[in-house]
Amino acid sequence: MNTQAIGGAPERGKSFAHVAEASWGKGLSTLLRIVRMTLRHPWQVAITIVSTFIAATLQLFIPRLLGRAIDQAQGVMAAGAGTAAEHALWNTALTLLVVSILRGLFTMAQNYYGEAVGHQTGYELRLAFYEKIQRLSFSFHDRVHTGDLITLGLLDLDGVRMFFSTGILRVVLLGVLIGVGAYLLISTDLVLGLLSLSFVPFVAWRSSVTQLALRSTWLTLQQRLSVLSRVMDENLGGIRVVRAFAAQRHELEKFDRAKQDALDLATERVDIRVSNTSAMNFSFLAAMGLVLWFGGQKVIAGQISVGTLAQFLTFMTILQMPVRQLGLMVNSFARASTCGTRLFELLDAELDIQDAPDAKDLVITDGVLRFDNVGFRYAGAGRATLSGISFEARSGETIGIVGPPGSGKSTIAHLIPRFYDVTSGAITIDGQDISKVTLQSLRKAVGVVQQDAFLFTTSIENNIAYGNPWARETRIGQAAEYAQLHNYIIGLPAGYTTVVGERGASLSGGQRQRLTIARSLMLRPSVLVFDDSTAAIDAGTEQRIRAAMKRFARDRVTLIISHRLSSLMHADQILFVEGGRIVERGTHEELLALGGRYRALYDLQLRPEDDRPAAMGAA
């Protein structure tokens, strides 16, 4: 993803996971930013690093103590029980025990606080991520697929979260073990020390190469998993359509293809891992064989003790694991830099719809909504969707908007709460340009009942009170009454506390639409827009809703967008929109008298069959 892709350029449906690896400079600044985030928890970070340091240092004592214990055991065998040699052996054993316990305790502290820092950083990032997603514009959500966002919020976030424990702490651990350990070994016996460390460069190199190879396949794997999430997201979201079209087999094949792509890569990753692990094992065992051979010669020659040889071998065993994990550390750095770069680009993305610097709250006085020569073009669209839209609606007035599909009716509705910003002209409410007032106050003043009757998987009550969670029961009941839903709800065994199922699955289409109407009424908005939101409601119920809402509509502007003329023919003003322009306007009677497009639509929909002209009847 690049900033431009988020902020502006519209590649609809383009994957979020296409990002190439970050440049070195960018990667480094990302890592520094993660470190800064981590340092927001200075105490935990300090405790973790100090514990890691102490645990690693204590671990270095173990080979020495073991070597000494072996030599002392030989002394006991030569001198017999109860001698000073036996005392010395007991002391060494006790020291070994204490060192092991202390090392265990510090390792526990290292793991505990290390995880805590990672989880806290992850939590903060997750919060920032979700907050940002909530604030990004509709254009962003038009463009970026939900599956990609899920991948970003899970996998990428994890890559950053784990950086502290798998990246930074390993630097400390390896630094102490290899740095101090190498010094101790070489200072004890130069040749044996060098031989003991001979496997380190090869294993470190192989481990890093393996992890970098795994990482590049990981990036591709992540993209493929992102595709898999998309397929699953679409399949589950559209499960009813899939069933209705008996398209299960097609969907399964689609899923299988996406899954196979991911699986092939996962298998490739296993191959890389297995072949490199064998090479590393071989190199370690070869180095051990060399140390045994040379060390054995020295023992036989009496140049070193058996305990000293055991010390070298034990040290090698201790060292091999962190050296093998060096690649993981390299990977952790690389992963955190890529994931972090992606995540931070999203977090830093400029909000194209946000409060102007000097934005003030919208103040409603007379409740006049005005469109002044408004033009609009969707980002990336070849031509304007709306041009020269002008109209005014006063409080208590109802405006009907009608027109062929795709003519721009919903787009008009979406401009009022600033889901999108106008490209030219202005929209004002009581003389205040909506682009200059705070989004919060604007969206409280504008209620849009959308075509898509989305409900949350919670109770009816919570769904109605969604925009106003502290609302009293009486207000919730009143909104339901306006929407002609109250009688149905109180007939349910659990009444208002009935849970509506996933996205309202247990309700009919009409009930869902009425519930979303009630939800918007709860806001008591100054401008209330019905965007084709009564299509699933029968004409009789719609009439009752209109009658019930008469009083409610008295002190607000109501905009009704509908294909059904009976829904809007009573409006004070009707706008006929075609090709993004208002081509006819007036009351029902005026438009009928005009004999234009509205009239033709009326003849088609409402005029009694017998009265229709022959041509219209034929149409």
Ligand SMILES: Nc1ncnc2c1ncn2[C@@H]1O[C@H](COP(=O)(O)OP(=O)(O)OP(=O)(O)O)[C@@H](O)[C@H]1O
């Ligand atoms: N998010 C979007 N991004 C790009 N183009 C869009 C977007 N939404 C709508 N369009 C296009 O804008 C035009 C107007 O769409 P709009 O939804 O406003 O029409 P409408 O009159 O409400 O249609 P309908 O009656 O079918 O709901 C259409 O050509 C549509 O393809």
